Amino acid sequence: MNWNIIVENIPLYFTGMKLTLFLAFTSLALSFIIAVPLSFLRNSARSGVRYAVSAYTLLFRGTPLLVQLFLIYFGLAQFGLIRHSFMWPWLSSPLVCVLLAFVLNTAAYTTEIFAGALRSIPVGELEAARAYGLPKSKQAIRILVPAMLTRALPLYGNEMIMMLHATSLASTVTLLETTGVARRITLDNYIQFEPYVTAAGIYLTITFVIITSFQIVQRRFAGYLEPRSI
């Protein structure tokens, strides 16, 4: 066992962990902003709007994130038009490509989660809001969005963790986040056990923290939805 190599590389793991967290939370924050309005459009009464949003979520949920990432990072270079445009300095950077792929991908999943939660709100809540004469915007902001978010909490918690784990794919396009660091140490030192186990431990710890905080949040805000025990 060569744990001393790991100990020597703790600073490297630490920077990797920071990049992992940065990628995960930036993608989640940006995709949340996109997903809330999209989830309403996904349930829109106008079928054209509904189909457009469905097409987007289908495309991004129907293909692996790895393919999407490679399409953006390796694929865009195929087009001279993009290569010679002012966007190229950004689009050739792995960090921007990774974030672009992650945001587009997780926004599609989050939209479906929120749209599903919207549909599961009991009709009575909406009927009551209508009966009280609330305008449509108030119905959305005061009744639908909070009810949607509380109902979406368990699935959204999963999506957060999925996103955290998906950041490991950034290692395939040269980024040195946690998995990338582990890979680099494996290649530099010809050891295959310790680096990956350490990376796994880091992910497990972050996941544990997220799950625990989510349980607290869920008990606080969605406790009333829990099934009664007999």
Place this chain on the structure above:
Amino acid sequence: MVSEFSVSILAAGSTTLLLALSSLVLATVIGLAAAFAKLSENRFLRRTAAVYTFVIRGIPDLVWMLLIFYSLPSLLNQTAGTLGWDVRFEFPPIGAAIGTLGLIFGAYMTETFRMALLNIPKGQVEAALAYGLPKSAIFLRIILPQLTRLALPGFTNNWLVLAKATALASLIGLHDVMFRAKGAAEATSKPFTFFLVAAAFYLTLTVCSMIVLTIVAKRTSMGVKELAP
């Protein structure tokens, strides 16, 4: 040239499908067992299942794949070395990939099945017990039909995620759709085209699965009333 490479990419679809379906079977078996373990009265079973789902869901798929493909043989070889055995462990990519995906999605299936089991009204099992039905009959005639219906959305979701997660196996050298697409992208100057071919393959797989599973869902939820907003 584009068509030749595309055919070679799509031909690898059989490898991807084999990997996906074998992993699904493994995951369903593990998931059912662990779901019952989680709801059992035996504390040891409950704890083991909880640790299993937690550890699996706490580590990314890619890292699990690397752990099982690289780290596990390395550990086994080191152990064998200290014990003085003359063996070398090495897993074929397909075996490592099936094992990894089966284990990972077994944990997700566990949660799906557990939630479905919890959503079956308690009174029904109590009524069945009151009628003196044996345990096997309670499972087959009361629980299973409702479990199928209640777990189907989650099951569908897990399958769709699993089918796409197979692309990760290309990173440990399995010659699947993704591996061939990457090869074609590197051999030509058309990476977008060939990754798009791969994307189309996965999209077709997803859409076909969704159609089949929607039909199944319709059949299993006959007679369930839903409110439309």
